[in-house]
Amino acid sequence: MIIVCPKCKSRLRAKKEALGRILCCPKCSQRIDTTKLGPKSKPPVATVSMWYYKKEGWFKDEEIGPVSEDTFLNLVRRRQIKNMTLVRSPEFTSNQWQNFRNISILKLEAAQRIRREVEKQAEIDRLNRENIKQENLQRLRVIIQDAIADGQITQSEKKLIDQFTKTAGLSRNDVQHILAIEGKRLIDEIVAEALSDGVLTPDEEARIQAFSTGLGIPLKHDALTLDLIELSRLCWLFDSC
Secondary structure, eight states: OEEEOTTTOOEEEOOGGGTTSEEEOTTTOOEEEOTTOSOOOOOOOOOOOEEEEEEOOSSSOEEEEEEEHHHHHHHHHTTSSOTTOEEEOTTTSTTOOEEGGGSOHHHHHHHHHHHHHHHHHHHHHHHHHHHHHHHHHHHHHHHHHHHHTTSSOOHHHHHHHHHHHHHTTOOHHHHHHHHHHHHHHHHHHHHHHHHTTSOOOHHHHHHHHHHHHHHTOOOOOOHHHHHHHHHHHHHHHHHHO
């Protein structure tokens, strides 16, 4: 598969598996969106034929259905539906009652095989899309980790995050979710570092508060951490006095 870089116009060779990913041009480092490349065709739809049949009774036949083609074929194989059993299907008999002997069992089994193949391919496609999404989420996580490392997100960093989110087909909720997790993790690391020597100085508290404010992450500590913070403050007061 040939991909043309939109910036330097270089022709790049890529595998088909690269479709749906964000690539980087090796010549000019331009980010290339491949999510919109390739033929746009609708995936085949796995249609399930529905069946009705009449079960013989003492006074009149009982109509049963709808049942799926899988259930219907199982009934046929168990000989619960016989040659003279009246059956109908919107897909196979135009909803008209017919004796089962007039139905091609080979055609019915072929339709079942095709449907299962379509369903199998649809599941493979779904898993591929999910894998691509997880890869893009991990890339977004790395971008956010780099952006918040200094305790704030600049306009250029916000623009980069927004561009990647749009190109990768992710949502704003994905950004907020990762930002909340990574921001909380970073602040927890800073708090743990400040408390590691048993003394919490005003400068360390100011740094923690600055990260919380800059990232929009509220300070929430568990009871043990709150106790350690209070003890570390007291230790600083004793040392300073």
